Amino acid sequence: MSGVAEISQVEDSVRELLVDVLGVDAEQAAEMESDTPLFGALPELDSMAVAGLLTEMEDRLEIMIDDEDVDGELFETFGSLVEFTAGKLEEGA
């Protein structure tokens, strides 16, 4: 998973998740860039929301996430979440 088109697809799925799961405003999600902070910056994102987001990611993207991966750091920025998701999709491919 290195093509530009593929990464932008992953970005779109992650944006969709943030909107659907957290109720983030669609415009706000569209403006997110890889260094946009998430955890600690989005009031919607508490520990329960992190758990919900991961579980919904598994269901929608058909990936498996180990509990060891579950970490606030993963949600530090929009970019870190996209990178994690792309990695998981690649593992499953």
Next chain:
Amino acid sequence: MRHLTYSWADRDEQLLTCGPDGAEQRILFVPPLFDEMNRVRRTLVEAMRILGDTGISSTLPDLPGCNESQAKLEDQSLEDWRDAITAAAKAIDATQTFSVRGGALIDDGPALPTIRLSPAKGKSLLNMLVRTRIVGDKEAGVTTTAEALRTEAENGSVELAGHNISALMWNGLETAEIPDGSDAALLKPADVDGSALWLRAEPQHDPAMAAGLAEMLAKGSAAS
């Protein structure tokens, strides 16, 4: 809006009911489980009010161990909840059920026509509970594993996201599949002008979704 009760395991549990006495259509709402119930309760109750205004009766029961119930959550299993829903359906002589998320795991006891909104697998609900605990602990600098939590449950009960879960509940969730309901109608949030309110960190109210739900349920009950 009135409070009726149903009796289960020697206790009276609440049945929040809306709509005229003697209504021909009596819908039993089977609520989502754990935190998800709190997050959609307001929108569900609003849908019940709208249904009541159109002459349809609907009832939202407390599951034993939840909401106003005096029973302990750690004493409950999914089987208990299925039985409780069956008892609640009997108490109001329900003509159909409407289940939301994890409610679909326990809605098959009364064997009535059913509509399900975004049914959730037990395993997903359990993962969410376990992860909430793991992430919360991690923030506090404590490393917790799912195995350790499971062992704790087996030794009595384990607190997950504010809920005391017994080993029986843990195992039940781990293996629970949505019961076969080939005639169950499936709804997605988009079908009722809504969104996945049950996933929101802050409970939100969605009047459009309440109206959409009421409309869909009224249609469903008219067809049955």
